[in-house]
Amino acid sequence: MTLFLSNVRRGLPRPLPTFGLLATIFALLFGLWAVATPLMGAPDEPAHTIKAAAVVRGQVLVEEGTSFGHGVHVRVPNYIASLHAQSCYKFNRAQAADCAAPVYADDTFTNIGVTSAGSYNPMYYWVVGLPTLFMSGAPAIYAMRLVSAALCALFFAAGFTALTELRRPKYPVLVAALTMTPMILFLGGGINPNSLEIAATMAAFAGFVVVLDNWRNTRRVLPALTTVVAATVVLANARQISLVWLLCALIVGVCSFRLRRTLAVFTDRRVLTAVAVAVPGALLGFLWMYVAANGPANVGVAPEGIANPHPDAPLYRGFMIMLDRTYDFFPQYIGTMGWLDTPAPELVTLVWGGLMIAALVVPFCVRPLRNWTGYWVALAMLYLVPALLQTALWRGMGFIWQGRYTLPLVVVLFVSVGLGLRKLRFPTSPVAVHISRVMFWLIVFCHTLTFVYVLRRYVVGISEIANWQTLFSSPDWQPPLGWFTLTAAYLLVTAAGVLLLFRYLHPGQPLIVRAAASGGKVKGLARAGRQHEQPHVGETASAVPNTGDLLPPGPR
Amino acid sequence: MLSGLLSLSACATTPPGTVQGALTGIGSNAAQGAVSAWGLAWGGAVKGTSVSYSPDGSAAGLKAFQDGQAHFAVSSAPLTQQEATSVRGMCTSDGAVSVAAGVLPVGVAIKIKGVNDVVLDAPTLAAILQGEITRWNDPRITGLNTGTELPDLEITVIAPEGPSDTVRPVNDYLNGEAGVAWDPDSPDSWPSTVIGQVSSPPLDLADKLDDTNGGLSILDGSIIGNRFTAAQLVFDGKPRRLQASSVVDAVTTGEVDSSPRGVVQKLDGASGYALGTVLYVHMCREYSEPALTRLSRSLGQSLLSEDAQKNANAFAFVMSPSRTAVSEARALIGTNGDGQ
Numbered sequence: 001m002t003l004f005l006s007n008v009r010r011g012l013p014r015p016l017p018t019f020g021l022l023a024t025i026f027a028l029l030f031g032l033w034a035v036a037t038p039l040m041g042a043p044d045e046p047a048h049t050i051k052a053a054a055v056v057r058g059q060v061l062v063e064e065g066t067s068f069g070h071g072v073h074v075r076v077p078n079y080i081a082s083l084h085a086q087s088c089y090k091f092n093r094a095q096a097a098d099c100a101a102p103v104y105a106d107d108t109f110t111n112i113g114v115t116s117a118g119s120y121n122p123m124y125y126w127v128v129g130l131p132t133l134f135m136s137g138a139p140a141i142y143a144m145r146l147v148s149a150a151l152c153a154l155f156f157a158a159g160f161t162a163l164t165e166l167r168r169p170k171y172p173v174l175v176a177a178l179t180m181t182p183m184i185l186f187l188g189g190g191i192n193p194n195s196l197e198i199a200a201t202m203a204a205f206a207g208f209v210v211v212l213d214n215w216r217n218t219r220r221v222l223p224a225l226t227t228v229v230a231a232t233v234v235l236a237n238a239r240q241i242s243l244v245w246l247l248c249a250l251i252v253g254v255c256s257f258r259l260r261r262t263l264a265v266f267t268d269r270r271v272l273t274a275v276a277v278a279v280p281g282a283l284l285g286f287l288w289m290y291v292a293a294n295g296p297a298n299v300g301v302a303p304e305g306i307a308n309p310h311p312d313a314p315l316y317r318g319f320m321i322m323l324d325r326t327y328d329f330f331p332q333y334i335g336t337m338g339w340l341d342t343p344a345p346e347l348v349t350l351v352w353g354g355l356m357i358a359a360l361v362v363p364f365c366v367r368p369l370r371n372w373t374g375y376w377v378a379l380a381m382l383y384l385v386p387a388l389l390q391t392a393l394w395r396g397m398g399f400i401w402q403g404r405y406t407l408p409l410v411v412v413l414f415v416s417v418g419l420g421l422r423k424l425r426f427p428t429s430p431v432a433v434h435i436s437r438v439m440f441w442l443i444v445f446c447h448t449l450t451f452v453y454v455l456r457r458y459v460v461g462i463s464e465i466a467n468w469q470t471l472f473s474s475p476d477w478q479p480p481l482g483w484f485t486l487t488a489a490y491l492l493v494t495a496a497g498v499l500l501l502f503r504y505l506h507p508g509q510p511l512i513v514r515a516a517a518s519g520g521k522v523k524g525l526a527r528a529g530r531q532h533e534q535p536h537v538g539e540t541a542s543a544v545p546n547t548g549d550l551l552p553p554g555p556r
Numbered sequence: 557m558l559s560g561l562l563s564l565s566a567c568a569t570t571p572p573g574t575v576q577g578a579l580t581g582i583g584s585n586a587a588q589g590a591v592s593a594w595g596l597a598w599g600g601a602v603k604g605t606s607v608s609y610s611p612d613g614s615a616a617g618l619k620a621f622q623d624g625q626a627h628f629a630v631s632s633a634p635l636t637q638q639e640a641t642s643v644r645g646m647c648t649s650d651g652a653v654s655v656a657a658g659v660l661p662v663g664v665a666i667k668i669k670g671v672n673d674v675v676l677d678a679p680t681l682a683a684i685l686q687g688e689i690t691r692w693n694d695p696r697i698t699g700l701n702t703g704t705e706l707p708d709l710e711i712t713v714i715a716p717e718g719p720s721d722t723v724r725p726v727n728d729y730l731n732g733e734a735g736v737a738w739d740p741d742s743p744d745s746w747p748s749t750v751i752g753q754v755s756s757p758p759l760d761l762a763d764k765l766d767d768t769n770g771g772l773s774i775l776d777g778s779i780i781g782n783r784f785t786a787a788q789l790v791f792d793g794k795p796r797r798l799q800a801s802s803v804v805d806a807v808t809t810g811e812v813d814s815s816p817r818g819v820v821q822k823l824d825g826a827s828g829y830a831l832g833t834v835l836y837v838h839m840c841r842e843y844s845e846p847a848l849t850r851l852s853r854s855l856g857q858s859l860l861s862e863d864a865q866k867n868a869n870a871f872a873f874v875m876s877p878s879r880t881a882v883s884e885a886r887a888l889i890g891t892n893g894d895g896q
Contacts, residue, residue: 065623068582070610073625078847082577085606088599101604104570109845112580112625112646114608137568 015161015223021500023157026188028493030149033189036451036479036486038097038458039141040086042190043339043404047071049191050113052129052144053080055122062118064296072118079103079137081113089458090339096476097458105137119292121285123237124193127151142480144191152188155199155231156180159206162224163415166213168422170505175418176206177501178355178443179411182335182344182450187404194404197238197245201408202415204231205249209419211265212257218270229274233281240289241389243282245408248381252412256374256419318394322387322401329386330356332403333410335450340402342457348446359417372420378413385409426505433506440498440511447494448487455483575854576604577847583609583617583630585758586721586776587835589872590658591630597864598855605854614721614744621645621652621838627852629838630657632721632744640817640838646848647840653892655885656821657859658835658874659807661777662725663786663798667765668692668709675700677790678733681726684711684772687751692770700790709770713752714761718745721833722758722774729789729831776833777803778873791825802829803875812881819885821877835874842893849893856889 040046054074066073088099117125128151131143163172187195207227214221235242254262265271334352335344343349360379363372386409390401456462459477460470471483479486502511581591588611595607612620614631621629624645635643635654643652664681666674671692676684680696683689689696692706716722723744730738740747754761762779765771772787777798780786786798796802805828813820823830839856843849858864865876876882 065620066625068610068616068620068625069612070608073580078577078845082604082606084608085576085578085599085604087606088603099603101576104574105568107570107577107847109847111577111845111848112627114578114580 015165018164019157019161019223021157022160023153025493025497025500026153026156027150029185029490029497030153030188030195031146032451032486032490032493033186034142034145034149035189035481036455036458036483036490037186037189037337038086038089038100038477038479039103039138040083040100041089041097041338041458042187042192043194043402044116045191046083046086047114047116048125048128048193049083049141049144050074050076050080050115051117051120052125052191053077053132054113054115054129055125056129056133060122061291062295067118067296067298068114069298071114071116074113074115074118075110076113077108077132077136078111079105079107079140080132081111082107083141084114087339091341093338093341093457093462096461098477103138103141105139108136119295120193120239121237121288121292123234124148124151124196128191141191145189148191148195149188152195152199155196155203155227155234156188158223158227158230159199159203162203162206162210162221162227163418164504165210165221165224166419166422168426170426171421171424172206172209172415172418174501174505175359175421176202176411176415178359179414181333181352182348182447183333183337183404184407184411185447186335186337186450186454187407193238193242194407196234197242198407198411200231200234200238200242201245201249202411203227204235204246205253205412205415207231208250208253209256209415211271212253212261215257215261215265215268218265218268222270225270225274229278229281232278233284236282236285237288241405242408243285244385244389245412248378248385248409249412252374252378252381252416255377256416313395315391315394318399319387319391321399322390323383326383326387329401329403329406333407336403337450337454338457342454342462344450345453348450351442351446356414359414362417363420366421366424371423374416375413375420378409378416382406382409382413428506433509436502436506437509437511437513440502444491444494444498448491451490452483452487455479455487459483573850574847575602575850577851578606578608579627579848579851579855580625581607581609581617581628581630582612582620582626583628584614584632584721584833584835585611586632586660586833587611587630587658587874589778590660590835590868590874593867593871593874594657594855594859594864597861597867598858601858601861601863602854605851607855613719615719618838627839627843627848628855631836631838632724632833634818634820634836635838637815637817643838643840645840646843646845648842648844650841651817652838652840653816653888654818654836654838655856655860655888656812656819656834656877656881657837657885658865658868659803659821659823659832659877660721660835660872660874661798661800661803661829661832662722663775663777663780663784663831664789665762665765665773665775665780665784666787667768667771667784668707669769671704671706672785673701673704673788674706674785675788675790675795678730679736681787681789682730682733682736682738685713685715685746685751686749687713700795707770712768712771713750714764714768714771714773715746715750715753716758716761716774717753717755718742720744722776725831725833726774776873781873789829789831791828791830796825796829798829798831800869800873800875803832804828806830806832807875807878810878812878812884814884814888816888819877819881819888821881832875834877839889839892846893853889853892856892857886860886860889 053076059074062072086100089095089097128144128148132140135143163169163176166172184198207224210221210224211218232246235246331349334349363375386401386406393400456471459475460467499511591609599606617629617631620626622643622645635652641651664676677700690711692709692711698706723746727740727743730736738747758775758779761773762775765773788795788797806823809824809827811822821834823832839852860882868874
């Protein structure tokens with residue numbers, strides 16, 4: 001704790017401690033979501049939990065005669081096999097989670113479990129399923145969530161650490177931090193490779209652009225290069241669609257810099273070594289895809305509800321519907337928790353919606369437009385890639401797309417906005433610092449509000465009347481440690497994360513201003529703002545010293 | 557923190573007699589709606605229970621049940637004595653039982669612009685399905701429909717490809733009729749002479765029928781609903797309309813055969829519309845795990861309860877078996893696992 005506080009006081013420390021600090025904060029945030037969400041409250045969690053328990057018991061490949069319309073049948077302990085029975089509150093936000101039965105630790109006889117993730121790459125599940133080999137019951141499932149949360153935390157931390165290694169890192173780090181919506185944090189607490197996919201895509205993109213940014217001296221960014229390799233291997237072995245996100249991230253990265261730089265980077269010895277390590281790992285992913293595609297035939301077709309095929313529908317219709325709905329998915333990027341049954345409070349959607357719109361519009365305001373090639377490409381991808389993927393699935397599966405599937409691309413898009421902004425001088429005037437301070441507290445408030453709102457949904461259910469008081473007076477369900485303790489912890493951790501970010505962006509400035517001092521400062525803000533020389537929109541920092549490097553001199 | 561840890565450690569041991577968990581079933585596509593309704597009723601009545609059901613067909617269901625890939629199966633025919641005793645899978649050497657749990661009416665759906673009522677009898681329907689009658693104004697049809705002007709329009713047969721649970725009752729209907737040459741290879745497959753067989757899910761068949769003026773198909777009552785005209789069929793010399801009340805009449809007076817291996821429901825054409833798929837649920841007499849025996853007994857009792865049967869009727873147009881059949885099936889399932 002002392003180390004943490006001293007690090008916070010100094011701004012961000014060097015790569016390894018930075019990584020450790022960020023991994024701790026992300027792990028705590030994801031961990032709190034993991035504990036706050038009732039078992040199987042995360043989307044498709046039963047299918048992924050059952051798959052993980054099967055994989056660690058050696059059921060890696062789909063066996064002949066075990067694949068049915070509703071999924072693959074595996075043999076797992078009964079407390080895992082029965083997890084579909086936890087879904088009584090699913091799709092019904094008025095229903096508190098107390099309708100779910102306890103998960104008993106001695107309920108371990110081997111039974112049939114049904115998983116729709118039967119043909120997925122086993123890598124993620126091998127790791128996440130491990131706790132079920134030496135634990136049982138609800139604690140084992142919480143442990144699985146925590147393992148998944150730790151994995152995601154490692155990759156998000158690696159991604160952010162990499163971004164701090166950019167030559168002008170402040171804008172990219174700021175925008176990346178704001179992209180950590182409540183939805184991303186919520187997903188990090190559940191058992192579903194979707195969250196790892198988002199984290200690894202972010203890490204791969206961040207590491208890659210850092211390498212490109214430091215093309216003349218890749219030795220300086222070896223941690224970032226390592227991050228790219230690890231994230232590439234993980235993405236190739238997460239889900240089949242993950243390879244698409246990896247490709248998108250790499251293309252946007254290349255487009256964010258001059259092509260000459262990319263070509264030069266790929267002649268670098270260290271980069272070539274990294275490629276040599278990453279390629280076999282990626283090939284393993286392709287090998288799995290081949291094996292899965294040639295697995296035993298399914299005896300049936302997915303029943304209605306799992307798939308709603310449109311065998312005769314024209315393909316262009318699916319494509320056009322997706323294009324039409326591009327911005328309908330934004331609330332899901334911000335926060336549609338549970339089984340798409342618990343949208344974040346309107347205030348939170350408004351705040352993040354405003355931030356996202358601002359980020360999308362900024363590139364239109366800052367010249368020259370060609371500096372934003374990466375952004376334009378990422379924006380085009382946000383429109384086209386999900387539409388193309390959904391179109392490919394349209395006839396066989398129906399309309400299945402959810403906003404969370406696109407989140408890896410969303411993170412890449414917004415970080416690319418930060419990359420485009422990095423040539424601008426980061427504002428340091430008292431007005432800017434004060435606005436930043438207010439916005440950061442607003443972000444803490446919104447994260448915490450979402451957390452407690454989702455807890456309210458599970459503790460007492462969301463009703464038409466504002467039943468907040470029943471959280472205290474008559475809770476129907478309680479997460480481990482109780483909702484109040486978790487909320488307080490969540491507030492503290494988000495505040496710590498935001499404090500770290502604020503100190504990094506505005507070294508020496510306090511996030512909390514004492515009331516008396518604040519009054520005096522506020523009065524003086526306008527005057528100070530007038531006196532401070534501000535960079536004009538479009539002004540670049542090419543002649544400005546690197547204001548992003550806040551570390552004391554020394555090896556990095 | 558203490559309360560959190562206590563709440564987790566309190567869940568370490570299952571209280572004796574606990575009934576909770578998920579059961580997996582495979583079987584008839586026609587039963588999908590009913591099983592879903594039964595599962596909802598069960599989950600509402602018994603905390604912590606659920607059903608995963610895959611409508612992969614009766615044959616796939618029976619195979620999965622016998623291979624130990626399903627806790628229960630649903631099909632349109634009861635297990636034979638030999639099948640019931642020889643089932644292993646998840647069952648002990650006591651084998652399995654099968655009980656009638658619902659009746660899904662089946663209809664001859666027609667699509668003729670401007671025509672809302674048609675009567676067909678068994679010989680006429682057989683002739684249409686075999687392509688011997690090709691136009692709606694054929695004298696054999698108009699003879700049954702005096703007062704109704706039928707157009708000079710080609711009949712397009714859109715029949716579900718067998719084996720299918722909707723084919724079985726039609727075969728039964730046509731097989732029993734004197735003067736009809738109807739010889740299917742198996743009870744749920746059409747004779748090779750039947751034309752217009754289409755390999756599509758029932759809802760796609762309905763879409764095709766919707767697009768075909770002059771079309772005729774065999775669909776279950778839940779799909780026909782108000783979307784299509786269902787032909788009145790002649791039973792015991794009287795035309796019967798596809799209506800819930802008429803089907804209930806046929807069920808109520810239908811014969812019920814009970815044995816230690818199951819309860820079989822038949823439909824009585826003398827008192828009502830008797831074209832329907834009887835849905836049979838097959839369960840182990842006793843599972844190798846006592847918890848599964850308790851769980852399946854609970855499901856069996858629940859799906860035969862009034863609430864579950866009402867659910868199935870409301871959501872899936874599946875009628876309840878007769879009171880006698882329900883009562884005997886509940887009694888039989890209640891004895892499952894008595895040897896434990």
